[in-house]
Amino acid sequence: GRAWLSHAEPRGRDGRSGEEEEEEEGCYPLYPGHIPTSPLQKALLAAGSAFMALYDPYRHDMVAVLGETTGCLALPNLRDKMKHHPEGYRILQERPRIRLSTLDMAGLRGLPDGSLGREYVRFLEDNKVSPDTRMPPKFVDDEELAYVIQRYREVHDLMHTLLGMPTNMLGEVVVKWFEAIQTGLPMCVLGAAFGPVRLSARKLQVLATELVPWAIRSGRNASCILNFYYEQRWEQPVASLREEIGIFPPP
């Protein structure tokens, strides 16, 4: 029903002291940073964030919001895939996070070339990115699904590493194609479809003839990327991990 409408009545005046904020939507925050939203608000957010993400590509927060507000079908799907896989299930239980504070950067740097850990650190340094810039979820109304989308965001950089793609527009679009096949998240699909709009003709050609077909083939062949406990596989060589997941070698 429309429970949220009754809560939207202004009751502030006759003393609602001691009650939680966000009560208008009829729910309480389910995890730190959660903002409960009504279906109308989600729809408006989805439309607004889609527009803003295209208008201003630097608004990464808008891409994140788009993912959260449109993921209501794809996220449970992903969560179930994780639940039915032994490694994925463990990840859901243990809820590992990839953050600078939990990573042993020096240790990873010391690993042999070609290992996941070494290549991951190399990727972070070459592209000057950090795992800590991932937005925490706000608009996902289920705390386990919030973790799933958080995990997807934190694993994104590892995808770049495994696919060998840099963080420029072209590289991001290729990763989006891969992720769109893998996760089915509408945000990935939209990003994959609209991202190329800003690329030059030459890059578009490379994209269309080589990179996207490869990304699609790999995406379909690979098992679910969220089902790998990357934090326990730092020593594994990238080539071997690629084979295990089912990603074809990059062109």
Place this chain on the structure above:
Amino acid sequence: PGRALLARRGGALRALCGSVRGLAAGPETHFGFQTVTEAERREKIYQVFESVAKKYDVMNDSMTLGIHRVWKDILIHKMNPSPGTLLLDVAGGTGDIAFRFINYVRSARERQLQRRLKHHQNLSWQEISESYQEDKFKSLGDSQVVVCDINKEMLKVGKQKAQHLGYSEGLSWVLGNAEELPFDDDKFDVYTIAFGIRNVTRIDLALEEAYRVLKPGGRFLCLEFSHVSNPLLSRLYDLYSFQVIPVLGEVIAGDWKSYQYLVESIRRFPPQEELKAMIEDAGFLKVDYQNLNSGIVAIHSGFKL
């Protein structure tokens, strides 16, 4: 799932702890629909405006579809300042009222000069050029506006805007608190506070300060969101406020929570008659209010007589 239940029971417990805490940390007040201490409220509001300052004007235009400009124009027209007026604009942040004031007195001044010239048809060239000289330095006719705001970020944005738009004469920027103004008694002809008094923690103190710094005969003007009595309009307004505005805040400014606070604070603010009574309590006379857009916004006016 258990958390929701705990939170409900926690509400009563929190109210109890709140009153105990209140004895220690200061009286309780509201921040939107939350209950906080006065100190916490001041801090949170400061942070809200620090966060929104850069997008303040863009958000105002988006949320009100530009209508806030009309409201501010109406305020200045109601004020009808003549050249030589000294205005204090409190919580004036990004300068909207100040710039309108300057425009208004500037055109009033031009009309004044034109009228004077028309009456001086028999002057010699010497006398005419002399009168031009002295009037050139008074394009505002000694009018001045002091913009006072508690928030450094808002003032910064205001100053940048002034520079960008070419406002420099007759304009000054002061960091100050509406509850304790850094000005002497009986200084100003007009005191305005536009969309600011809602964010003041002790409205009674702000009104007393307003009374203090105004000259005898001075006018108090307050432009603020108020209460809509029409039930249908009220529902639509609530729907728009609670469903659309926070989304706009998230999409445009990347800040849902500040705009959630904004719509909640509007609901918490006293309605027209209550505010009128508070203004009278501070000593103002001939207090009245004018509803704009059926009460979405109201202009309250009072005189120090």
